[in-house]
Amino acid sequence: MALYQYVAVDPAGKRVRGMQDAANPVDLELRLKRGGLDLISARPARASQLALGRRVRRQELITFFFNLESLTQAGVPLLESLADLRDTMNDPAFRQIIANMIEGVEGGQRLSQAMAPYPRVFEPVHVSLVRAGEQSGRLAEVFGHITESLKWQDELAAQTRQLMLYPAMVLVVVLAVFLFLMLYLVPQLSGFMQNIGQAVPLQTQLLIAVSEAVASYWYLAAGLLAGAAAGIWLGARLMPGLESRIDGLKLKLWLVGPILHKIILARFANTFAMMYASGISILECIAAARDIAGNRVVAASLEQVGRRIEEGKNLTQSFAEVGLFPPLVLRMLRVGESTGALDKALLNVTYFYDRDVRESVKRIQTMIGPFLTLVLGALIGWVMFSVLMPVYDVISRTRF
Structure with missing residues (x-):
């Protein structure tokens, strides 16, 4: 059979694009008809299209x-x-x-x-x-x-999005206010401040210099950031070692790193427990958890665990020798091995880390909101002080 890329119409009259195995176009039309679709056009799919596939929500x-x-x-x-x-x-x-x-x-x-x-x-x-x-x-x-x-994965993904979205939104607001002040407000006032007929204070000179630098070189800074991001992405694709280092760095980032580590461990424990409870062998459970870890450092550690088990070491000892898994996971593995209820012990790990991630996200949001608000207030205060200070000096000298 060949794989065809097709365009069809559903019963509501909406166009649908997809790919389907069929012996020939006539067979393809019959298969789509059984699925409630009417074929419009079809052609053999290219190799690149076969590799991409289609995800489902x-x-x-x-x-x-x-x-x-x-x-x-x-x-x-x-x-x-x-x-x-x-x-x-x-x-x-x-x-x-x-x-x-x-x-x-x-x-x-x-x-x-x-x-x-x-x-x-x-x-x-x-x-x-x-x-x-x-x-x-x-x-x-x-x-x-x-x-x-x-x-559970859907809830965890929602928590992760919540963790990243709130700081990103506040940071965007701070950046927008900063650009508005530097690119519009300060240039409007700089002419007045420079023509007041007296020496401009140091903080005002600094404000004007920053505004001029932002106005003249903002595109250069944006280009450097975009180039750095593109370079990191391309380097990670061409050099697997660099991607592993980036994944290791993610686990060490301030505030976010520990939470990411807990999310990965919770996903590992949940997958392991689910598969083990279904009668799948420990080595297959570890291999599956390694494939969905989403972090090369953790995946490499799980691969080492699998090799140690194949060498005859027990589960807890194998995990302990890797050194990446915290005492809670090791303790639960030891209890699960000794009681024969490994799946229940790992579900306890999932529950603990799931609750810990929720609490950590709330704590970070509680910290980041006031912190970024303080940064925004300090930025506006600096601008206002730098602008109003010369004006106040002029008013004071005129009065006396």
Whole structure:
């Protein structure tokens, strides 16, 4: 079969673009028709398009796995469940992916095999969990685990966005006020201050010099910042060692670094616990957690842990020798190993770090707001003092 890039129309008359496996254009039209789409045009997809693929919003995935859990628990056959989901999903691209999965299952594939060709939609962790559920006969339970994990990830992502968005907004306001003062207000007043007929104070001279520098060289500063960002991005792509150093630096950043570290550890513990509870081996759990770590330093540490376990060392000792994981994680691993409830112990780690991240985000917001407000007040105060001081001197001399 070949992969075609197509343009079709849904029942509401809206154009839909996507990609679909088919033997030929006629077969493609029939497949799209079964998915509720009418084909307009199609052409074979290029290699670059095959690599890019299409992502699906996390909310759509949560709905997908939640409904699968409910339907499976109710005893609805898998093919009927997938057909219902295909007809009810909002995202046309996701509907098409589900239609492809239905064809794969009808052709003799298991659900995990039908999910595997879409790694940008279904993470390898999800595929491994579904495979384990198929082997153990606990698919409904696995769907429930995946749903809860996706919900938790969505909340964690919202907290991370909240952590970055608020300081960024306040910083933008401070920068906008600074540029307004330097590029508009101070130049308007500088002529008056220089023609008042007396020596201009030092702080006023400094203000005028800063304003002139900003007005003359702002584009140079913006270009340097953009060039530095582009250089770092390009260097990280061309030199893997540099990207690892950047990831290590992220974990050491003031205020943000410790929170990022806790978020990564919480994601690791949640993934590990979910997979281990589904009957997946420890080495596979570590490999999956390594792939979704999102930080090369943590991923390299997990790879070292996996090698130590293969050498015959126990889990807690392997994690302790790496040196990246805090005492709380090691203590919970030790308790989980000794009691045989490793998944529950790691869920406790997830709960602890999740709560700690929430509290840390609130603390940072409480600190950053007043701090940046103080910076803004100091900036405005400096400008006003530098402007009003010469005026006050003129008024005082005129009076006496």
